[in-house]
Amino acid sequence: MSQPLSILQCNDVTVEFDGFKAIQGMSLTLAKGELRFLIGPNGAGKTTMLDVICGKVRPSTGQVTFNGDIDITRKKEHQIAELGIGRKFQAPSIFPSMTVLENLEIALRQRRGVFATLFARLQAEEQKRMKRQLEMIGLADQEDSRAGGLSHGEKQWLEIGMMLLQEPDILLLDEPVAGMTDKETDKTGELLQEIARERSIVVVEHDMEFVRSFASKVTVMHEGKLLKEGTMEDVQRDDRVAEVYLGKRRDADASRSTA
């Protein structure tokens, strides 16, 4: 059954919260090196879908497999992260009392056991990678600042930087450009395309401008179900999508900060 080229497969996933079905029988297949956009009106279950993949929410039925044959449906968050699935949350979540550099240090791909970290020394190679990452996210001159003191955009970048240092195979991004300026948004988009050369990415986004500019393949969700999957043109041409979005477009754009 498993396609050799797919890195992530969600089969018939259903999520229930106290009787309310947030996701109903959703399936999703992600190929290696794919940049996939997940869109849909509020309450469509996009964020919940990311939660299922990264282990934050357990589906009541259905299965999620990683890299062809690893069943991650029942695995814990940290195990899933260790396997190579990274997650960026909607609100920037960095460690505010630690410095930028310290934030990056603990995000580095490394052995994450108690004893490994207790005796870990910062290797020259690791240092180089962190420096490079700092340059890339434009925080090189703030490496010793407390992360809590950064601006909102800087925090977003820091979190992306942390995620890249984790070197995951799949990146799950929840509204990465929320609160960014146009320039920052463009830069992020380019970065995502660059990353997608070696890794797979799933982006949940409300900013249609951004989606249109950078998406190759788009999945539309509605009321917890798959509505349409295809290229941006396919999706835009689809009647049902238009129906869901028309008249609702304004709402969706206005309340970007909720999902």
Place this chain on the structure above:
Amino acid sequence: MAGYAAAAVALFAAPMFLSDFRLNLLAKFLAFAIVALGLDLIWGYTGILSLGHGIFFGIGAYAMAMYLKLEASGGRLPDFMGWSGLKELPLFWQPFSSFGFAVAMGIVMPALLALFLGFFTFRNRIRGVYFTILTQALVIITTTLLVGQQAFTGGTNGVTGFSKILGASLASPDTKRMLYFVTVLVLIAVFVACRYIVGSRFGKVLRAIRDGENRVRFIGYNPAMYQMVIFTLSAAFAGIAGMLFVLHVGIISPSMMGIVPSIEMVLWVAIGGRGTLIGAAMGAVLLNWAKSEFSTSYPEGWTYFLGAMFVIVVVFLPNGLTGLLGKIKLGKKRRVTKNEPTIEYPAM
């Protein structure tokens, strides 16, 4: 480094300046400083508030007290067992006639209990306030059991009436001085260990857990493991401190393990300054010194002072006296940067 060296020298030189009684007091305070260091590791650095450290302290203390009691009874039944109606030494008491066994138990038993508790609670993601209240429940369970099993534990009286350790008389000033030096050495060792832990990547993960436990999980760390390990370590430190306490004070009773002493231990750290090791240790020494100085002359005033101090520090000076001193010094230099070492304690 120079400051720490000076502090160590001062501690080693203290016997030359202090009377036996004062030295004994200082030794007791230093034992308390060890508990404070352990508490700081889990509270100041990891953000877990345990109001149950009195138990771990107490278990360590009881282990040592059992050895001392058997040593003092010289083969006969310890006095309290007699008046509780026991006719022979209970089985679990017997190995405590060995000093080595007692010391090992004083460290291992609190650590194991913490490991056991931590294994379940942290894995089940009981944290923040819930964990804190759970530790209080544990305190009630332990003290009620200890008090209830008088024949085996000495009940509310606890265990007291010791005479010698490893053949040396506990009453002699030489032994006391020796025990003082042992306490200083242990404190330094624990302090160095804590410094290492805090500075290591492990320590950074701990702080990350304090800032956002779930976020740590999505980076790929298992916070439960880290919390368990640090909680266990902290309990072991408390156990060591308990053993030293018994040697200096000559008694342990459930009243040292209850809810009030457990909260007081947290108070030392809060007032000294959580999140800095030196603050925690100094808090323990200073507060206890002040207590023994002032509580006598003004028992009522002391309680007011203690309560007010607690409220003011927690509400307005979350970084304790160390934080306050830091602010004053920085203020003088007119140097305020983003780097200022104030720590935000996020919602838990």
Place this chain on the structure above:
Amino acid sequence: MDVFILQLFNGISVSSILLLIALGLAITFGLMKVINMAHGELIMIGAYSTYLTQNLFHAYMPSSWFNWYFVISIPASFLIAFLFGLLLEVSLIRHLYGRPLDSLLATWGVGLLLQQLARSVFGAPNVAVTSPSWLNGGMRILSDVVLPYKRLFIVGLVAACLIAMYFYIYRSLEGRRMRAVMQNRDMAACLGVSTRRVDAMTFAIGSGIAGIAGCALTLMGPIGPSLGTYYIVDAFMVVVLGGVGKLVGTVLGALGIGVFNTMFEYWTNASLGKVLVFLCIVAFLQWRPSGFVAMRTRSLD
């Protein structure tokens, strides 16, 4: 059979007392996430208020009226504890929102201060409160089963408090504001609700109910400066076991602890009974970390 009925009643009675002391806490902890360790001292304030009311009646009212002091003392206790709560909120608690563990420590300090204050004002020994004579005696339902009026009264008092709270929270304008603030503070503020006022009111009401608990406790137990320390941990256990944010959880928590405690105490002894109950609580929380009734949220922390 007689003993069974009596023990069942005792279980319910113990639960009702637990519920009464935990109700105020359920509000301050459950709705505001403030861990008020001084809750026990607010109970103590309620008890001393009752004592003062009694003394006032002794001094200024005709002795035939004395029996009715208790009727006055319930609102009086509520009011005095309410005022103390208000003062506490305005001066301290409002600096502690979002820092639940710090609120625990700071209010413990407040508790210490209040205890010492009571000691300075009323002296260290217990004071005596004479129960009104209409609460003496009991209802004989079987030849050997007497249900004391005082315990029945407390059960009724708890029911009344619950109903009053239900109407306040779910049926009044103030209550709606309170729920709005507790669920989404920023949004409520945007809509013109004075969150400061609501916070202060909520905390004060929680404190006031502690005062009523204190008043009721004068019927059953000692009245002294350390009165609160006997009940505070039990009260927290009730709230934690019940789950945060819903009154029905608190009711279940109180019933669970009260009934099991009575049963265990009957089968074993008081010390072991207590240990067993606490062990059960610890075990139960491992299974359901957020208590009987849990509210789910979607936020990260």
Place this chain on the structure above:
Amino acid sequence: MRNRKLLQVGIVVLLVSLVISACGGNKETASTTPSETAGGSNGAAAADGIKVGILHSLSGTMAISEVSVRDAELMAIEEINAAGGVLGTQIVPVVEDGASDWPTFAEKARKLISEDKVATVFGGWTSSSRKAMKPVFEELNGLLWYPVQYEGLEASPNIFYTGATTNQQIVPAVDWLLENRGKKMYLLGSDYVFPRTANLIIKEQLKAKGGELVGEEYTPLGHTDYSTIISKIKEAEPDIVFNTLNGDSNVAFFKQLKDAGISAQDLTTLSVSVAEEEIRGIGVDVLEGHLAAWNYYQTTDTPANAAFVANYKKKYGEDRVTADPIEAGYTAVYLWKAAVEKAGSTDVAKVKEAAKELEWDAPEGKVRIDGETQHIYKTVRIGEVQADGQFKELWNSGEAVKPDPYLKSYEWAASIQPSE
């Protein structure tokens, strides 16, 4: 970063030196100035006075009981000083707070003996505090006067016991109950050493004297709900409840007993920890008719007592009451004074020698120190609570009973004595 390190170093140095200097500073001054005392004396008087320690809990849960004993002891010292002091010098009390915490008692005892160099110490209430202080007094060869009835099985060479031991309170009380109130006894106590040891003795006594044990129950200190216990008592149908509950638990127990419809007419209870002070906190309405066993009541009719009660009320307020431990604390100070004057010295060994068989007219009647055990001969009294909160004496032992802490003269108690 560098600045931060420097700062930390600075703080360390500052704090360490502060502590050391604080501790050290006291060493220099400790020998010349005594601690501030609640008695209001100052350093000047200390230079030519005899210092004695007063060590009770002035804070914490035990303060309820112990503050009054401190008051009585200070009053005795004041009286003695007013009459010219002891050996022609004034007594200077050094008051310390045991804070209801046993290790603190040990610490303060050590301070009083080795730092303040007091001649003797009056102090303690709970058995636990005495057990904590005992090794200190024995190690440093100090002298402690302990004023509260206790569980016996102890006779330290460094302690004088001015409260009752078991054969001066519990044993005669049980005898009296078996003779006058019935055979079926229920033992109820707080969960600590005194009740457990007392009940151990009572159980032996019941076996020997044809009584019947129908139940035994211990509740944690601070227990406040007695509904289940009362159910158990009802089921057991005893003639007598022998009550060794302590402190606040008594309030809850008696209030709830009355609510359950059980009055003193239905069931005899005899308490050994409820005295005049406790009655005020429980309320006379629930206690009236219940019994207690002590060696002294405020109503005890001796000339010394009339003066004692009058002075105490005059000094501390008309609403205050005297009680057995208060009287025992007061008596202890006078006994020590008498011993010092007889010995002509405050030296511990000499005082102990002089104290043997010493007699004094205490408020409770004539007392005598038993040289062998360092306990005192006391008259046993069983009293009933009256509507005014005072006791009416129902029975007394007639003459002072010789103390026998190990119950050696009681055949049935053989199994309780330590096996040596």
